[in-house]
Amino acid sequence: MKRYPVVLLLSVIAAVLLSPPDEALPAEKFPVKPITALVGFPPGGSTDLIARALEGVVKKYLGQPVVVLNKTGGVGTIAVTELVKARADGYTVCVCPVGPLTTQPHLADLPYTEKDYLPVIHIAKFVGVLSVRADAPWKAVQEFLAHIRAQPGTVKISHAGVGTVNHLGMEELKMVAKLDVTLVPSGGGGPAVVSMLGGHVEASVHNTNEIISQVEAGKARVLGVFDEKRNPRLPNVPTFKELGYDVQVPNFYIIAVPKGTPPGIIKTLHDGFKTGMADPAFVAAAEKLVFDLEYLGAEDASRKLAQAFAKNGELIRKLGLPKRK
Helix, strand or coil, X not given: CCCCCHHXXXXXXXXXXXXXXXXXXXXXXXXXXXXXXXXXXXXXXXXXXXXXXXXXHHHHHHXXXXXXXXXCCHHHHHHHHHHHHCCCCCCEEEEEECHHHHCHHHHECCCCCCCCEEEEEEXXXXXXXXXXXXXXXXXXXXXXXXXXXXXXXXXXXEECCCCCHHHHHHHHHHHHHCCCCEEEECCCHHHHHHHHHCCCCCEEEEEHHHCHHHHHCCCEEEEEEECCCCCCCCCCCCECCCCCCCCCCCEEEEEEEECCCCHHHHHHHHHHHHHHHCCHHHHHHHHHCCCEEEEECHHHHHHHHHHHHHHHHHHHHHHCCCCEC
């Protein structure tokens, strides 16, 4: 039997013991395989569409494909649950709208908290709007609010569902503008618009992308915008802030990773997605889908999430919305 010097054996043992595990590989070795992008909503929805638009361009910037995986259910919370359970190695990300992160935790007992994930990048936002049929008698939002005050308790406004961000925005407007109006959940932004167009309700609150085609077809009119400034697609429509009601709906999209993901890997992902956001193909897709692209880095995205989480939680408590078990 061949004998090895003790010093050599000790050197080999030390090298094995001190070598880093696979997940601690330096960021320059990431990624070496495809990345899974979890989406908490069905194919064809807004979240799925923007994720797949990114999927189509990011490979050339990250060097590996990003593969969308739909994990639907729980108003988007199933996908976030899958995310926080995944290995913190950068190979699982989630394209998340604001709802599962900042409203649903206040409305249900969930297996995650806001401390279980890390934002990588803020990629886009939707702007909430209040719309009526094009043949409605109200040409301006002030006229519609005056009508509500003249008919307390009789006017109905549709929305996507209890606890959705646009529902909360309309509830906040009710409070600050002292409106007595009935809000009707419709099972989604699209159905809320259909309810309004069908004359079942007088108005609807929803995202810009859910109404813009109806506006262009002459079937709907947008009266007010829930944002800090006017939407370029609707330059003649005032914000509620302009009218003295500082009500804004924080409805945005981030890409997140599990807590504990190494900073170097987060930076690699951030840089790849940020470059992908500027790709002409993605910009064109976002324009077609009526997404408002808006870049924020990880720190600014974290700050925006924290603000939305606190605001939505406070509003939900004021409204007394029950928490699901």
